Amino acid sequence: MLKRLRVLFVAVVVLGALLAAAAPALAVHRPTKVMIVVMDQMKPGYAKQFNMKNVLMLQNKGATFPNAYLGHMEAATVISHNVMVSGLLPKHMGWSDELFRDVDNILGYGENALVMTGDLGAADFAKLIENMDYPKLGDYLHAKFPGKIVACVGEKGYQVDSMAASSSDYWVRFGSKKKTADLADPSVLPWSGTYRGAGGNPPPYIASDNRFMVSVGNSSDTYGTASAWPSWLYPEDGRMVPGTIAGHESGDNWVADATTAIMEHEDWSGLFVNFGAIDKIGHMWGGGRVDTVANYNWDPSSIVEDMVHMPFAAKNADDQLGKLIAKLKELNQFDDTLIVVTSDHGALTGENFYGEDALNAGNANWYTGTWFPGPITSLPGQPSLQPLMATGNVAVSYNDTSIHTWLVDRTGAKKREAAAAIGTLPGVIATYVKNGDRYRLYSSSADMTVAERAWWSAHGQELVDTMCFSGSADVVGLLADNTSYGAFGDHSGAQKEVQRVPMVFYAQGMKHAVSKVRMRCVDIMPTILKNMGITPTEPMDGSAYSLKLPK
Numbered sequence: 001m002l003k004r005l006r007v008l009f010v011a012v013v014v015l016g017a018l019l020a021a022a023a024p025a026l027a028v029h030r031p032t033k034v035m036i037v038v039m040d041q042m043k044p045g046y047a048k049q050f051n052m053k054n055v056l057m058l059q060n061k062g063a064t065f066p067n068a069y070l071g072h073m074e075a076a077t078v079i080s081h082n083v084m085v086s087g088l089l090p091k092h093m094g095w096s097d098e099l100f101r102d103v104d105n106i107l108g109y110g111e112n113a114l115v116m117t118g119d120l121g122a123a124d125f126a127k128l129i130e131n132m133d134y135p136k137l138g139d140y141l142h143a144k145f146p147g148k149i150v151a152c153v154g155e156k157g158y159q160v161d162s163m164a165a166s167s168s169d170y171w172v173r174f175g176s177k178k179k180t181a182d183l184a185d186p187s188v189l190p191w192s193g194t195y196r197g198a199g200g201n202p203p204p205y206i207a208s209d210n211r212f213m214v215s216v217g218n219s220s221d222t223y224g225t226a227s228a229w230p231s232w233l234y235p236e237d238g239r240m241v242p243g244t245i246a247g248h249e250s251g252d253n254w255v256a257d258a259t260t261a262i263m264e265h266e267d268w269s270g271l272f273v274n275f276g277a278i279d280k281i282g283h284m285w286g287g288g289r290v291d292t293v294a295n296y297n298w299d300p301s302s303i304v305e306d307m308v309h310m311p312f313a314a315k316n317a318d319d320q321l322g323k324l325i326a327k328l329k330e331l332n333q334f335d336d337t338l339i340v341v342t343s344d345h346g347a348l349t350g351e352n353f354y355g356e357d358a359l360n361a362g363n364a365n366w367y368t369g370t371w372f373p374g375p376i377t378s379l380p381g382q383p384s385l386q387p388l389m390a391t392g393n394v395a396v397s398y399n400d401t402s403i404h405t406w407l408v409d410r411t412g413a414k415k416r417e418a419a420a421a422i423g424t425l426p427g428v429i430a431t432y433v434k435n436g437d438r439y440r441l442y443s444s445s446a447d448m449t450v451a452e453r454a455w456w457s458a459h460g461q462e463l464v465d466t467m468c469f470s471g472s473a474d475v476v477g478l479l480a481d482n483t484s485y486g487a488f489g490d491h492s493g494a495q496k497e498v499q500r501v502p503m504v505f506y507a508q509g510m511k512h513a514v515s516k517v518r519m520r521c522v523d524i525m526p527t528i529l530k531n532m533g534i535t536p537t538e539p540m541d542g543s544a545y546s547l548k549l550p551k
Helices: 002-022 053-061 077-086 122-132 137-144 157-164 251-265 277-285 310-330 361-366 383-389 412-423 450-465 521-531
Strands: 033-039 099-102 113-116 149-153 170-174 194-196 198-201 268-275 337-342 367-369 394-399 402-407 428-435 438-444 475-479 503-506
Touching (some): 077 122, 077 137, 122 157, 149 157, 277 310, 310 337, 361 367, 450 475
Parallel strands (some): 149 170, 149 268
Antiparallel strands (some): 394 402, 428 475
16 A cells, blocks of 8 residues: 555656646746946945945845856956956957057057047047947947937046947936036036036937036145145046036935936937946045054044045945935836946055056146157156166057056067066065067066965956957066055055955845856856847857846
8 A cells, every 4th residue: 555655746746847847937027127336446345334225235135146256357447347247358449458559459559559549539439349340238228129228427538438338229428527617608607617517428408407516627626635635646537426516416316316217218228327426436545454443633514524434425425326216216227127236447555666656647647648649759768767767668658557668669678667667566475477469477576475476366467468469568567455546545556455356146035045157247248148138149258147036
């Protein structure tokens, strides 16, 4: 009898399995919209440190990747934003650094002209993209959801233009400075002096709305940052903080309001939103553990003083994310939207700082040479760079938390000469010379800490190679932790603090997951495509990861 019961039980189990296999599987509810929110220069620890409730909510309910890192160099805004929406490493994008040599004269400034990417606009970036002939996320969204809008919003021109180029319908960012006195009716604004309105390719309901005109560049808008140390190297000019003029808020508030306007007016499939205040504050003060109430004697009850420090900037960025989430819910779009929150790089504090320490010295520290376009002429550079400049062979050097140098004479012997000179500079832990499609290690320092050596051994070669293409720097120097040549708080190098970024994906109803995968910035686009049910038509450098979407 027991034997017959066991046989019957097995038969029932087998039959149930067969019926389950024959039944149609429950379809995954795939998002039809994606919103990427980039909190420029946000470090992973900021969410808890500054009680960023909306970021924490997405992390606690979505898929979060606590081991994520940027995974490429140059670790900079103008690079990472396009990596996110192309799925390509910088070496395959058409530009891979703050500067590049336009070997094939794609931009029309002459063969081998040295170009600063921060000076380029959307049309220039589109030329570089079209020359490399690759699709971006916006192209896939347009193909999957014909007639739906893709838009990009942020404060900075190169931030928005590079991300939007060739595939977005609208790109909205601040325009150039204008004088209020030149307005047909100056009385429409509650201030005098200079202002910025919406630039790029804004829709008419934003371009014609005075709410998006903000006061910038006026003497009262430095918020004390031009006279304080170390913020005076790269002081605020009114673009990145909200300001005190009701109805004309700047910074991340401006970005969130422009984004919600697009949500209200458009049938959209993709929104790429860029909050820049954390980046600005981080550059000025060093961010994180440095920029705290304990270290700075300012009055948090003072709106003007409070908003130029990290506790306010991080919390306010999170509040603006909350505004976007609330608008999605109000418009009944929340259930159909995949939300991605990340950063374009981390940051470090220049406790070992080797740039010039003076008012507005940031740009002069970062860029040494002549470019865009023009004769290749070496300039003196800051004192710390003199062993490199003394070679007499520097065309341009870009210096932040790494040193990237383009040479006049690019022969092997001259590259090695420059690498040897860079190796003598303070804080340098490794030097590389370009050799075809990769960088070859020239020297490494015996003075690395255990932690520095472990990270460099695991990632140094990987990271420098991601930026190597025909127009990239001829010689690269990597710097030690907490070492900067540009501003007191800086990024762009290979240090762990610069490379570590937050990474969270959220869709309503998905199963929460904490993944040990070391996800990179280049993995964002293929992961979005996979989970939206979009098949790539071209290869990408990134990997696609499955999210536990609801059924």
